[in-house]
Amino acid sequence: MNFSIVIPAKDEEQGLAVTLPSLREHYPDAEIIVVNDGSSDGTVAVCEQYGVTVVSHPYSKGNGAAIKSGARAAQGDYIVFMDGDGQHNPADIERLLYKVEEGYDMVVGARSGLESQASVARWSANSLYNKLASWMVNRRIDDLTSGFRVVDRRKFLSFLYLLPNGFSYPTTSTMAFFRAGYSVGFVPISVADRLGKSHINVLRDGVRFFLIIFKIGTLYSPLKVYFPVSVLVSMLGVLNYVIANISSGTLRFTNMSTLLILFGMIVFLIGLLAEQLTNLQYKDSDVEDHTE
Structure with missing residues (x-):
């Protein structure tokens, strides 16, 4: 060789x-x-x-x-x-x-x-x-x-x-x-x-x-990391909402619940964007390898 x-x-x-x-x-x-x-x-x-x-x-x-x-x-x-x-x-x-x-x-x-x-x-x-x-x-x-x-x-x-x-x-x-x-x-x-x-x-x-x-x-694969994190944070927001409503007896979103759910959505969107950027990052090398 x-x-x-x-x-x-x-x-x-x-x-x-x-x-x-x-x-x-x-x-x-x-x-x-x-x-x-x-x-x-x-x-x-x-x-x-x-x-x-x-x-x-x-x-x-x-x-x-x-x-x-x-x-x-x-x-x-x-x-x-x-x-x-x-x-x-x-x-x-x-x-x-x-x-x-x-x-x-x-x-x-x-x-x-x-x-x-x-x-x-x-x-x-x-x-x-x-x-x-x-x-x-x-x-x-x-x-x-x-x-x-x-x-x-x-x-x-x-x-x-x-x-x-x-x-x-x-x-x-x-x-x-x-x-x-x-x-x-x-x-x-x-x-x-x-x-x-x-x-x-x-x-x-x-x-x-x-x-x-x-x-x-x-x-x-960034989304494989970001998606579980986004789900976890969003579920914490939902859990906070449920606990707050059970304790207060009224149906309303607390500031913490809103913040956690929005943060979970932002993490997911960042992961989605990172996934697309990763695909672009490898595109040139794939084309080069194919042409050779």
């Missing part, structure tokens, strides 16, 4: 010193691209030592931006994305590629168990993401946020405009593939402890946690 390997890297000298020789050993003919996202250590020197292609950013733009730069530079029909911190086993690439040959457009290396997560907090957050996303797409999603995956390059490029420059590119790309009707598969993997310093920030990534929750819904 004609594939390229893309590794986003910011100050990953230690991890790359372990990962690159193993990649060269397992896949000597593969195109390997390391995207240097404004590193200040010896990341570039390690890449030069092992003769891999380096795409450098003059300053740090984020993990997602590095992924996009690597995808544009890749020449293979498929792209393998993996981290440069030594967590992913290069030998697992072959297992993901076998899954692709079964007809999948994207195959994700799914981490299993608490031991494969950096912390209990991240395991809890990722479990919630997986359950929410599975409910959205009506299919089990084993790992929504894994950065170890194989994708059809042409189809992945059609979604670059959707990808953020930050760390949530795996979530966005996975939901985009599901939304476009492409086949997404999962292969269980084990991950090692990362080498070097983590770039995770508790406060920043805590905010990102809530943003991803909303992004999951808006990327796939």
